[in-house]
Amino acid sequence: MTAQQHPAPHTPLRVLLRRASGRDRNPLCRPVDRARSRLALALPLVLAGLLALSAAVSVLVFRVETRAERETARHRHAVVATTAGPASSDDFRPGSTRAHAPARWTWPAGPGAGEIEVTAGTPAGTEVPIHLDDAGVPADGPRDGAALLADAGAFGVGTAICLASLAFLGHTVRRGALDRRAERSWDPAWARVEPLWTQRR
Structure with missing residues (x-):
């Protein structure tokens, strides 16, 4: 007599719950x-918990980066620079628009000069908005909320993918161990149960 060794993939939830709680009176x-039923029930709960954890990580990253950008903004000064020469590209890849040009500017601490990043092909005499740090050196300006939100979201998604991958890996390893255990124990278990079924017949 051949018996099914593994629960069907479409095992109803009520059956899994009954089996996991030990209330399944089926002698087989x-x-x-029961361990496999508990494992099947645990996976969606673990994934839901990991999703919530990833969302919390995203919120935390967004708050930390927002505070950091606010601090950066305190040390950035927006000025308008005027290019003093043609732009020269520092990236020779096809389609690149990155270039630098000499420029001059005036800010509260006095006049300044240096190289600034511009679009390739920018002619001399072009006004370009830039940011200076407290020392009057060109620097990156603070990022806006959309950029911070995108970074936090990407970090959260990456965290979710990594944690979910670990959860699925753990589930696969545990399920494989249970399947091997079930295969080893099937013959002795059936030898104990088969006489009971034969007697009922």
Whole structure:
């Protein structure tokens, strides 16, 4: 007599719950079957918890980066620079628009000069808005909220993918171990149960 060794993939939720709680009175339901039911029920709960954790990480990253950008903004000064020469590209890849040009500017601490980043092909005499740090050196300006939100979201998604991958890996390893255990114990278990079924018949 051939018996099904593994629970069907479409096992109803009520059956999984009954089996996991030990209330399944089927004599063929073994401890390993209850363990597999608990494993099947645990996976979506773990994934939901990891999703919530990833969302919390995203919120935390957004708040930390927002505070950092606010601090950066305190040390950035927006001025308008005027290019004093043609732009020269520092990236020779096809389609690149990055270039630098000499420029002059005036800010509260006095006049300044240096190289600034511009679009390739920018002619001399072009006004370009830039940011200076407290020392009057060109620097990156603070990022806006959309950029911070995108960074935090990307970090959260990456965290979710990594944690979910670990969860699925753990589930696969545990399920494989339970399947091997079930295969080893099937013959002795059936030898104990088969006489009971034969007697009922």
